[in-house]
Amino acid sequence: MTEPVKFKCVAIIGVGLIGSSLACAMRKRGLTDQIIGVDCDEGVLARAKKIGVIDDGETSLEKGVSGADLIVLSTPVGVMSDVCKALSAAADDGALIIDVGSVKGSVAKAAAALPERLHFVPCHPVAGTEQSGPEAGFASLFEDRWCILTPLVRDDEPYKAAVKRAEGLWAGVGAQVEVMDAAHHDLALAVTSHLPHLIAFTLVGAADDVESVAHGEVIKYSAGGFRDFTRIAASDPIMWRDVFLANKDAVLEVLGRFSEELAVMQRAIRWSDGKALEDAFARGRSLRRAIVDAGQEMDAPNFGRDKKER
Amino acid sequence: MTEPVKFKCVAIIGVGLIGSSLACAMRKRGLTDQIIGVDCDEGVLARAKKIGVIDDGETSLEKGVSGADLIVLSTPVGVMSDVCKALSAAADDGALIIDVGSVKGSVAKAAAALPERLHFVPCHPVAGTEQSGPEAGFASLFEDRWCILTPLVRDDEPYKAAVKRAEGLWAGVGAQVEVMDAAHHDLALAVTSHLPHLIAFTLVGAADDVESVAHGEVIKYSAGGFRDFTRIAASDPIMWRDVFLANKDAVLEVLGRFSEELAVMQRAIRWSDGKALEDAFARGRSLRRAIVDAGQEMDAPNFGRDKKER
Ligand SMILES: NC(=O)c1ccc[n+]([C@@H]2O[C@H](COP(=O)([O-])OP(=O)(O)OC[C@H]3O[C@@H](n4cnc5c(N)ncnc54)[C@H](OP(=O)(O)O)[C@@H]3O)[C@@H](O)[C@H]2O)c1
Ligand SMILES: NC(=O)c1ccc[n+]([C@@H]2O[C@H](COP(=O)([O-])OP(=O)(O)OC[C@H]3O[C@@H](n4cnc5c(N)ncnc54)[C@H](OP(=O)(O)O)[C@@H]3O)[C@@H](O)[C@H]2O)c1
Incomplete structure (x- = not known):
């Protein structure tokens, strides 16, 4: 202690x-x-x-x-x-x-x-x-x-x-x-924090860019999953600009991994490979279970994010 | 009414x-x-x-x-x-x-x-x-x-x-x-629900694949943003397999938009274009504001997801 x-x-x-x-x-x-x-x-x-x-x-x-x-x-x-x-x-x-x-x-x-x-x-x-x-x-x-x-x-x-x-x-x-050490920190956090933020910012931008879907619809139907991304995409632009400028190499490395994985998913959808999709999707549940068990998240509908006292 | x-x-x-x-x-x-x-x-x-x-x-x-x-x-x-x-x-x-x-x-x-x-x-x-x-x-x-x-x-x-x-x-x-009409539904929901789920599933898979970052670290430091993705990545694999098989064309279309946007972000990071990053990130706050104002999300730390009675 x-x-x-x-x-x-x-x-x-x-x-x-x-x-x-x-x-x-x-x-x-x-x-x-x-x-x-x-x-x-x-x-x-x-x-x-x-x-x-x-x-x-x-x-x-x-x-x-x-x-x-x-x-x-x-x-x-x-x-x-x-x-x-x-x-x-x-x-x-x-x-x-x-x-x-x-x-x-x-x-x-x-x-x-x-x-x-x-x-x-x-x-x-x-x-x-x-x-x-x-x-x-x-x-x-x-x-x-x-x-x-x-x-x-x-x-x-x-x-x-x-x-x-x-x-x-x-x-x-x-x-x-x-x-x-600082280098390991920067890689580990690129995975658990910087890449997720980059992806959330990107998704929010891309969603607003599909012309045939109105801005209002993106908002109305956000409860389908999109709104979860908007929370972290609402983070401070300057803070995050600085993070990506300061941790460029590690972020580009993990972004490369993400893009590879995304290409694999895209291919599975294109070829209607249900087995590959199901197997890939099944990993999510076990990882979340582990995060909840580690006390870093709660399994409650409110994520345990009750109003905090100052 | x-x-x-x-x-x-x-x-x-x-x-x-x-x-x-x-x-x-x-x-x-x-x-x-x-x-x-x-x-x-x-x-x-x-x-x-x-x-x-x-x-x-x-x-x-x-x-x-x-x-x-x-x-x-x-x-x-x-x-x-x-x-x-x-x-x-x-x-x-x-x-x-x-x-x-x-x-x-x-x-x-x-x-x-x-x-x-x-x-x-x-x-x-x-x-x-x-x-x-x-x-x-x-x-x-x-x-x-x-x-x-x-x-x-x-x-x-x-x-x-x-x-x-x-x-x-x-x-x-x-x-x-x-x-x-059904076709418009399938495109709009590809944006607000299907793509976000695909991205979350993909990110969770990619995070677990960076060998030099231990599985335990991904869990420990998930509060940096990653855990928000794991919630929707914990959704039912079979339900989601079926969604992607049934809505292949619309999903592939919006995924193309996302990949384009991601390439733009990647380039801005590689070239240390702080202005481009800041501008792109600033969109997140306004969209989230709109979603909260529309009553589809709450601005509370718990997202308004209090325990629900059956
Ligand atoms: N937000 C998170 O989730 C999080 C988590 C872990 C670590 N961090 C880190 O924590 C740090 C602060 O982030 P935050 O979320 O607390 O941001 P924040 O709420 O925006 O606070 C940043 C503060 O720094 C001030 N500031 C900016 N430039 C300054 C300067 N040159 N001299 C003195 N003060 C200056 C700002 O003042 P003005 O308001 O007057 O501009 C503001 O009060 C960042 O380095 C971030 O990477 C953030
Ligand atoms: N989850 C969401 O966020 C959400 C939101 C909007 C719409 N939806 C849609 O709602 C539908 C149900 O999703 P859910 O989340 O309620 O999933 P769920 O909790 O897994 O429920 C699906 C139910 O369907 C049953 N089932 C599977 N195959 C069947 C068959 N051949 N005949 C009769 N019953 C069968 C399952 O039974 P067993 O347990 O015995 O296998 C299970 O009870 C899906 O079409 C989904 O796209 C889901």
């Missing part, structure tokens, strides 16, 4: 869904004395303060991170390298820095350029919803979900202690922690 | 998810005096009777439909043509026959071969879950969902009255009724 840890002051850079969920979770579990939000948008900070997600807001990164012993990067992946550069002078000695980005290779590269006095532990909590902004955050988002850590190749004791603190933080907000 | 209608005796052929949901809904709304289940499997009939879905069960189709003024075909699409042939002698004069199959062209062809004394109105309630069997049925499944009718080209008065009765039945169980 990893010990839960406690921080004096956490600076959340990017007070969106994930940043504010972590803020809420840390507050609820008593893991920090103070929470400062850092965001370019004053309006976002004001809203986040009003609903009690942060204690104070700062548009200046330098001011916002000064005094923080934990700094959380929860912006889209594409700006993390710039934020990292700004932190190299601004962050306090010995500060633990984590990010929550969906891609780890690119973040790890930026993190490795930081001075040794700062301890950046790249993290990815595999949990989320299709919503954005501070209002979307809720304290239980990370409970029973996995958080993957991809520590830098550094074996000095302060860094090793920082990795332990990062593990303790995630365990403290209810997540299960896994450690792996 | 269509008037709700009342039947003396309904025979449900195929007491699965859809058949038993219709039985439950008709009973709850007082639309029939008696419900007979017809299924090849005595065990299914016994279970359905025990939980109160049917009044009595019959393994013989001839006996089961005798005396019924409404006959519902709720088997997989592939056996409907055989069931139809059996009905041509067995069904009572003037009986209204409906089906609930996900493809209409093939069913309409079988229906057109029936004698004029029988009135077959092909129907497709666009509502369902990934579960099967009598236990999966619930009375509110059709509420606020669309039911598409594709009547035969017959303009005798008794048939026109039968179409009205079919409309009244679906309105009576809470659905909104739409009438169109």
Whole structure:
């Protein structure tokens, strides 16, 4: 068991869904004395303060991170390298820095350029919803979900202690922690997250493009299966643009596998090969069973997604 | 407004998810005096009777439909043509026959071969879950969902009255009724239901095929988006095999559109065209908004899929 840890002051850079969920979770579990939000948008900070997600807001990164012993990067992946550069002078000695980005290779590269006095532990909590902004955050988002850590190749004791603190933080907000290297993370998540999102975005686009089927019909008959795709296709366009730009190679690799498999299905339909279709379709049930058994999904009509308290 | 209608005796052929949901809904709304289940499997009939879905069960189709003024075909699409042939002698004069199959062209062809004394109105309630069997049925499944009718080209008065009765039945169980021709139905549903299912089945297969990512990892990190696909990929393999065999042309057509769109996305990723990705991804939010506004989905974390009463 990893010990839960406690921080004096956490600076959340990017007070969106994930940043504010972590803020809420840390507050609820008593893991920090103070929470400062850092965001370019004053309006976002004001809203986040009003609903009690942060204690104070700062548009200046330098001011916002000064005094923080934990700094959380929860912006889209594409700006993390710039934020990292700004932190190299601004962050306090010995500060633990984590990010929550969906891609780890690119973040790890930026993190490795930081001075040794700062301890950046790249993290990815595999949990989320299709919503954005501070209002979307809720304290239980990370409970029973996995958080993957991809520590830098550094074996000095302060860094090793920082990795332990990062593990303790995630365990403290209810997540299960896994450690792996960034390249493996990026391939595994290309399979379980990036490709599914790409496919959902693509399907939604293609559906709206069949001229002889009206837009209104796509909406009316969406309960036939289509609506399940629209949930994840409603995710933030900028966040996802950054994911695909940052994880290009792995995404293209798994996309190649998908296209092969799709060609096989297409052929089975064209040749009316019922046996091949039935066999391929039968895999779905067993995989879903395994996911439900692993507690990563519920078999209830509502998927267990009850309204969450902030 | 269509008037709700009342039947003396309904025979449900195929007491699965859809058949038993219709039985439950008709009973709850007082639309029939008696419900007979017809299924090849005595065990299914016994279970359905025990939980109160049917009044009595019959393994013989001839006996089961005798005396019924409404006959519902709720088997997989592939056996409907055989069931139809059996009905041509067995069904009572003037009986209204409906089906609930996900493809209409093939069913309409079988229906057109029936004698004029029988009135077959092909129907497709666009509502369902990934579960099967009598236990999966619930009375509110059709509420606020669309039911598409594709009547035969017959303009005798008794048939026109039968179409009205079919409309009244679906309105009576809470659905909104739409009438169109079978070919248009098959294309529209290829877009909103058949293609999404094919893609989900394919993705689930492809995910399990990337050797360097372990099966266990696919399950652990499924909360990143993958699990949303596994719900519809857990649907009945036989039902779906039959759908793709019966709606081959329309499915291949929309699959072609999807593949084109996917190639465009792949190219944008390969060339790091962030603008193209962002623009394509932005369509998702607006379409989902429209689906939520149309009442076909809920914006709640649980999708509004609360536990339903039988
Ligand atoms: N959503 C998910 O399901 C999920 C799951 C796991 C990990 N992640 C990762 O979590 C991170 C945040 O995603 P999210 O879903 O929380 O997105 P979000 O709700 O859109 O939040 C992103 C926040 O970052 C802010 N931001 C953008 N550029 C910034 C900059 N240069 N400096 C400071 N703040 C900036 C945004 O501010 P403005 O509103 O003012 O633009 C916004 O408050 C991403 O890296 C994503 O890959 C997301
Ligand atoms: N599931 C959906 O989301 C959905 C939505 C709209 C329409 N539909 C359509 O509804 C129909 C039924 O689907 P479902 O989801 O209700 O499937 P289901 O739960 O598997 O039920 C199908 C039933 O048909 C029975 N059956 C199979 N072959 C038969 C035969 N030759 N004679 C008599 N009964 C037979 C099965 O009996 P055994 O159990 O004994 O094999 C089972 O009880 C399909 O045509 C499907 O396309 C489904």
